[in-house]
């Protein structure tokens with residue numbers, strides 16, 4: 374269901390905060406369209422820390438593996454990245470189906486090392502929103518449909534207090550890949 378308990382503005386604010394804490398910088402100097410790597414100077418290891426902070430904040434599980442790794446897991450080595458370290462047509466098909474116009478920069482033959490620099494605060498927030506969208510209609514414990522967000526971020530049942538349970542980031546990517554695969558088979 375489309376959850377509207379946690380707003381995109383709030384998520385962007387929390388991503389800025391998580392990034393600022395990880396990089397020891399000032400959140401007010403961070404823009405939603407800043408590239409994590411190019412503009413903010415984040416390194417690979419920083420993403421683990423940022424993800425961890427976001428998980429704690431929202432009570433979610435971020436994806437441990439990027440979509441390209443999932444494509445290779447599902448379709449075999451070389452399915453997403455060729456022997457020259459470049460994106461394949463298949464990888465671009467999935468990335469475009471998944472992210473649409475959010476990443477205009479994806480193209481086949483692109484060096485995979487250039488992909489992380491396309492990630493911005495807004496795309497990180499999009500990843501969080503996608504997981505939050507998996508909020509079930511009703512509480513799994515008491516069956517009531519009265520979600521509330523503590524501090525605007527952590528959703529729990531308004532009746533029994535049980536914390537919301539979301540689909541994990543990795544499971545969500547697997548579901549998308551299967552769905553996109555199905556759609557492309559039928560046409």
Ligand SMILES: [Zn+2]
Nearest residue numbers: 512515530533
């Ligand atoms: Zn409940």
